[in-house]
Amino acid sequence: MQIYKVGGAVRDRLLGKPVTDIDWVVVGATTEEMLAKGFRPVGADFPVFLHPKSGEEYALARTERKNGRGYGGFIFHASPDVTLEEDLIRRDLTINAMAEDDQQNLTDPYHGQRDLEARLLRHVSPAFAEDPLRVLRVARFAARYAELGFTVAPETLELMRHLSESGELEALTAERSWKEIARALMEDQPQVFIEVLRECGALKVLMPEVDALFGVPQPEAHHPEIDTGVHTLSVLEQAALHKQPLTVRWACLLHDLGKGLTPEEEWPRHIAHEHKGLKLIKAVNERFKAPKDCQELALLVGKYHTHGHRALELKASTLLELLQSFDVYRRPQRFEEFIAACEMDARGRKGLEQRSYPQADYLRGAATAARxxxxxxxxxxxxxxxxxxxxxxxxxxxxxxxxxxxxxx
The missing domain is CATH 1.10.287 (Helix Hairpins)
Structure with missing residues (x-):
């Protein structure tokens, strides 16, 4: 029995980043041997065990074979004769296909360390294209490591493009997709996640409502960046810079969906885009089964964000209606998140990122007065x-x- 540290723990140590989760792979062992050593089995699909003391996950070395559609369409084979190299080749990226023994001796058969130095996200083998979830995972890694200069290797992007066109993405469950989306939105540069999905054609499949915003102009006087898709990415970027929670980031991504429905002859104006966008926001919420708090805030921000921007001009009666809509008396946090999303929207404009947003304190004061x-x-x-x-x-x-x-x- 040989035990190796694998995947993200090895990658992040080599990058000099904090190591949080540690995964282990066990070569040359059987399920019976693991149980005899006190490991507790988890997971129905393949042999994964929890360490009796640390609680960390130990998986038996395994191979896999595609036998159906989607993320779950695989047959796994785990036995003592599966080698470390055979286990590593089934992984997604070369930088995730490295292993270390207890002396920190590196096993790197697919040149992950070289790609770390080259700042490349590159697939390990053609089997990458068998798992559609990897499109989302690579885009998420691109968002995580963008600050270090990482980009997706052209040949990997081509495989992602092939997956996007194959119909395989549609086989992903809402739960698996949301898990990746939520994690990606909480990275330091979540806008890169959307950019990579768009570049490989996955955004058009997964979120056509967001994809439709690119190329749609807005009035330059209010939006110097003009393009609605570019604006959406900037709003998301501001949300990350200001350490906003997932609810706010999700609302920022979806707040302008109605502008994608504006007929071209009406461009660059988008009359009543707030109301038009609600059915689209609802559709995206339901497609990914987003948590209730994310769904609610996205709909409220979509409907009322222009009220937020015009807060200082609103009549007292309109202000009261706004506060009532958010139930600020029992749910003050939700209104605070609405204010944050409005501020991110205002800051997500070219050259206006540092402009003050007096509407925020004004709205807080109005809520306090009503309460x-x-x-x-x-x-x-x-x-x-x-x-x-x-x-x-x-x-x-x-x-x-x-x-x-x-x-x-």
């Missing part, structure tokens, strides 16, 4: 039921009018 209305005095006056609701609404409207007057002085 400050006390319910108890109204109860003491005898209001109840629907009448109490109307009375509260009236008092909140008064509070917002007073807030607007004070803010305009």
């Amino acid at each position: 400050s209305v006390a319910v108890q005095p109204l109860l003491e006056k005898g209001f109840k039921g629907p009448e109490l609701g109307e009375a509260i609404k009236g008092e909140r409207l008064k509070a917002l009018k007073a807030y607007k007057e004070a803010a305009s002085v």
Whole structure:
């Protein structure tokens, strides 16, 4: 039995980056031997075990053979005679196909270290094209390591293009796709993920609504970058720079989908794009079964982001409707995330990345004013039921009018 550290732990050590998760591969062992040493089996598809003390994953060396569509269409073979090299060749990228023994002696049969130095994301073997999930994984790695200058090797991009055209991407489950998308959006340069998907044709398959934004112009006076797709990437980039959570990043990606529906004769204006985009945002949410908080914020940002930009001009009654829509009294965090998405949208414009966004504090102040209305005095006056609701609404409207007057002085 020989045990090797493999994959990301080896890659990140060689890059000088922090190593978080460690995966191990065991060569020359049987399931029975692993169980005898106290390892606990997990996973129904192939032999993976948890270490009895550390809890880390140890997998028996295995080979795989394609026998169906999609990510799950494989037959795995694990036995003591599977070599380390045979196990490594089934991996996606050369930089993920290296192994180390306990003395840090490197096994690198597919030249991963050379590609690390060349800053290349290159597939290990033609079998790369058998797993459509790898298109998303490579795009995610491109986003993760963009700051180090990594790019996708041309021949790997060609395989990704072939996969995108083959129909295999459509066999991916929503759960697997979302897991990769969510991880990619939380990288330091998530816009690179979208760029790579677009370059290999996968964006058109997975998110045609986002792909349709490229080449759609906006008024230069408001959007110096003009192109709606370029703007979307910039908004995503700003969200990452400002360390926004996944909910905000997802909303940033989808906020302008309605502009992709504008007839060319109406360009560069996009009248009512907020309302038009809602059905598209809903479709993307459902396609990937995004978490509920991501779905809700994306729809709300899509519908109300121009309200956010025009916050200082809004009537008190419109402000109140906006606050009610977000249920700021019980869910203040969601409104805070809306404000963040609006600010990222404003900053995601060429040359305006550093411009202040006074609307943010103004909206926070409006929410505070509305929340400050006390319910108890109204109860003491005898209001109840629907009448109490109307009375509260009236008092909140008064509070917002007073807030607007004070803010305009």
